[in-house]
Amino acid sequence: MTFLEYPDRELMMLSLADRIAGELADFLRREGRASLCVPGGTTPGPILDTLSGVDLDWGNVAVFLNDERWVAEDNPRSNTRLLRERLLRGKAHLARLIPLYAPAETPEDMLEALADGLRPHLPISVLLLGMGADMHTASLFPGADRLEEALSAQAPLLLPMRAEAAGEPRITLTAPVLAGAMNIHILITGPEKRAAIERAAGLSAQDAPVAAVLKNATVHWAE
Numbered sequence: 001m002t003f004l005e006y007p008d009r010e011l012m013m014l015s016l017a018d019r020i021a022g023e024l025a026d027f028l029r030r031e032g033r034a035s036l037c038v039p040g041g042t043t044p045g046p047i048l049d050t051l052s053g054v055d056l057d058w059g060n061v062a063v064f065l066n067d068e069r070w071v072a073e074d075n076p077r078s079n080t081r082l083l084r085e086r087l088l089r090g091k092a093h094l095a096r097l098i099p100l101y102a103p104a105e106t107p108e109d110m111l112e113a114l115a116d117g118l119r120p121h122l123p124i125s126v127l128l129l130g131m132g133a134d135m136h137t138a139s140l141f142p143g144a145d146r147l148e149e150a151l152s153a154q155a156p157l158l159l160p161m162r163a164e165a166a167g168e169p170r171i172t173l174t175a176p177v178l179a180g181a182m183n184i185h186i187l188i189t190g191p192e193k194r195a196a197i198e199r200a201a202g203l204s205a206q207d208a209p210v211a212a213v214l215k216n217a218t219v220h221w222a223e
């Protein structure tokens with residue numbers, strides 16, 4: 001992994017948004033299309049805000065989440081809602097949202113249909129991930145019910161995931177899909193997460209799921 005330390009959060013958010021935009025522009029130039037996979041949670045908001053105003057051929061960019069909480073879009077915990085409010089507006093309103101949620105009782109009910117929608121947009125051109133202090137990334141939580149399956153090289157694209165720390169049931173991209181991204185950025189802030197990611201580098205993905213994507217990742221950190 002490459003570790004980049006920034007003088008402050010604001011500078012980190014702007015620099016990383018700029019870098020992500022540059023990587024997307026490269027893909028668009030070379031291949032005519034690109035995919036951008038982003039986290040929910042509280043950290044990435046300012047990057048999504050900046051990206052939404054960037055001049056890109058957004059009509060050829062597919063955007064999707066790393067993972068989704070299995071709640072309707074009007075729920076404040078919906079990551080899709082965050083995407084719509086912070087990224088899919090301004091210039092980026094032309095981007096194509098590939099859903100990780102559809103109204104149904106459980107993620108199991110929609111798993112195949114959602115995976116079919118995702119498949120044509122892989123491998124991921126640019127992946128942005130967050131991480132919890134417990135070393136989870138996407139919804140790959142330590143101790144989660146289907147973690148082992150999600151870490152396997154044979155994992156399907158998407159899996160439902162349930163874990164005590166997760167709250168509601170989740171749906172998540174699996175480790176091989178995340179690790180197969182062409183550019184991988186992990187965005188973290190604060191001393192606790194810095195210590196966690198340094199510890200994760202020496203642990204198995206079973207104990208520290210973020211370890212599954214660390215090898216080719218650039219970690220971006222500010223106090």
Ligand SMILES: O=C(O)[C@H](O)[C@@H](O)[C@H](O)[C@H](O)COP(=O)(O)O
Nearest residue numbers: 039040041042043130131137138
């Ligand atoms: O839906 C989610 O919760 C995210 O995709 C998750 O993996 C997130 O990135 C981490 O939990 C960090 O979240 P914070 O940025 O809020 O600390």
